Amino acid sequence: MIGVATGWYVYGVAARRDGLEAIAQVVGRGPLAALVAEVPLDEYGEETLRERLNDRVWLEEKARAHEEVLQAVASIAPVVPLRFGTIYDELADVERLLDTQAASFESALERVRGRVELGVKAWAEPSRLAAALGGDEPAGAEPSGRAYLERRQREQRLAAEVAARSAELGENAHRRLLAAAVEGVANRPQPRELTGRDEPMILNGAYLVPVGDDALHAEVERLAAEHESLGITYEVTGPWPPHNFVET
Amino acid sequence: MSSRELAHRSGPAPAQLADVLERVLDKGIVIAGDIQINLLDIELLTVKLRLLVASADKAREMGIDWWEGDAFLSSRHRDGNSLDSRLRRLEEKAGLPTTPEEQ
Numbered sequence: 001m002i003g004v005a006t007g008w009y010v011y012g013v014a015a016r017r018d019g020l021e022a023i024a025q026v027v028g029r030g031p032l033a034a035l036v037a038e039v040p041l042d043e044y045g046e047e048t049l050r051e052r053l054n055d056r057v058w059l060e061e062k063a064r065a066h067e068e069v070l071q072a073v074a075s076i077a078p079v080v081p082l083r084f085g086t087i088y089d090e091l092a093d094v095e096r097l098l099d100t101q102a103a104s105f106e107s108a109l110e111r112v113r114g115r116v117e118l119g120v121k122a123w124a125e126p127s128r129l130a131a132a133l134g135g136d137e138p139a140g141a142e143p144s145g146r147a148y149l150e151r152r153q154r155e156q157r158l159a160a161e162v163a164a165r166s167a168e169l170g171e172n173a174h175r176r177l178l179a180a181a182v183e184g185v186a187n188r189p190q191p192r193e194l195t196g197r198d199e200p201m202i203l204n205g206a207y208l209v210p211v212g213d214d215a216l217h218a219e220v221e222r223l224a225a226e227h228e229s230l231g232i233t234y235e236v237t238g239p240w241p242p243h244n245f246v247e248t
Numbered sequence: 249m250s251s252r253e254l255a256h257r258s259g260p261a262p263a264q265l266a267d268v269l270e271r272v273l274d275k276g277i278v279i280a281g282d283i284q285i286n287l288l289d290i291e292l293l294t295v296k297l298r299l300l301v302a303s304a305d306k307a308r309e310m311g312i313d314w315w316e317g318d319a320f321l322s323s324r325h326r327d328g329n330s331l332d333s334r335l336r337r338l339e340e341k342a343g344l345p346t347t348p349e350e351q
Contacts, residue, residue, distance in 0.1 A: 012276070060265055063272045067263070083276040097279065108277070119267060187270065194266040204270075237267055243275035 004040045007087040008094055011035040011069045012241070013105050014079040015113070023072045027091055029098035032105055035073055036094055044087055070241040078113040080105060080246045108246050115182060115208050116239035118216055121190075122173055122203035122223075124166045128231025130158050133165060169232060170202035173223050180219040181207035185244050202232070206244035 011024060016033040020026050024035040042048060052058045066084050073079045088094050098105065170189070178184040189201035209216050217236060224234045 059269070063265075063268050066272050067268050081271075081276040083274075083278050084272045086279055101279075190266050190270065194269075195264075237263060240263075240267075240271060243271035246277050247275070 004042060005045075006038045007041050007044060007089055008091055009037045009039045009044065010082050010086045010088065010094060010097075011037070011066055012073060012079045012081045013098065013109075014073050014077040015109050017077040019076050020073060024069050027094045027098065029095055030102065032098045032102060033077075034094050034098055035069060035079075036091070037069075039087065044085075049085065067241075070243075074116070074239075074241040078109045079241055080108045080112065081241050081243045112208065112242040112245055114211055115242065115245075116211055117242045117244055118181075118207050118209055118239060119237035120173075120177055120203065120205045120207065120216070120220055121201055121235045121237070122170055122227075123197065123199045123233050123235070124162075124169070124202045125199050125231035125233075126159070126162050126166075129162050129165060132230045133158065133161055166200065166202045169227065169230070173203050173227075173234075174205050176223065177205055177207055177216060177219055180215040181209050183208040183245055187244070206240075208242060208245045211239075 012035055014020060014033045014035060016026075016028050016031050020033050020035065024037055027034040027036055043052070052062075063084060070079060070081050088097070171186075174184065174186045184205055184207040187204045187206060189204045192198065192200070195201060207216055220234050220236055224232075227234075
């Protein structure tokens, strides 16, 4: 990239292994390997990046690229994901990062070694949950304002009940999934704008599980079977690089 | 629940963008805590960090907030012609107690 100012984007830090070079450029120091890419600063510089981040197409492309590199790395070595947009001036800066933070990277790698992150999302279908709570009101003619008003009040009470019960179901599911995982975290449910689904999300959990361990999947199956009549559905995503389990 | 939804994805099935962004933009190690995007010369572990889009908070400041909002409180994102707001206007006109905006 002669003539263009560049920086060094760091995807993550892995346990050093043969084969990492096939995925991304490697900066190796002792047992650690940073996965890097040279990026033009006219695209990743401070000012342009502000604009780019508002460009959904650009953001999606780059975020997925970041994720894909980490996925590939995770398939052959323990890896600590860095947050999107970590860029250094010089490769020597990346080397110094590995040197000065060697101990914390190594303990972070130890935490995730032989483990993967799984996502579990649960969705409520409010009308089915309302019906299960006994709020199924027969629809009929509304002859008077009073009847209308009473019906509105019933609906409001029911909606509040449904919301409370949804939250409770989500919390209970998270507790049960935690028992089937090494660690877990319940993140804020994603909003409809982002999921593109009408049903509200009632659980957005991430769980760290041993590679090849089926306990979490089995628990999700049990939850799904138990909650089917309530209109709750579950979705497992991953395996992911351990994004949720590297913060110190 | 389809078996596909429960299946452990071992192949390169495309992840939902929401899940990717949530992880890539809001998780992972932040090298120096909350680095401000405009702190170009920050001294970090004697390393000069050029730039870091540190967090979702930062992205929010930049106006990327479309993943924000509580799943149960999304009405602020709806336009004024949603059923809810039309109903509220009717109720106000009729002198009836109004439907709470968010529940």
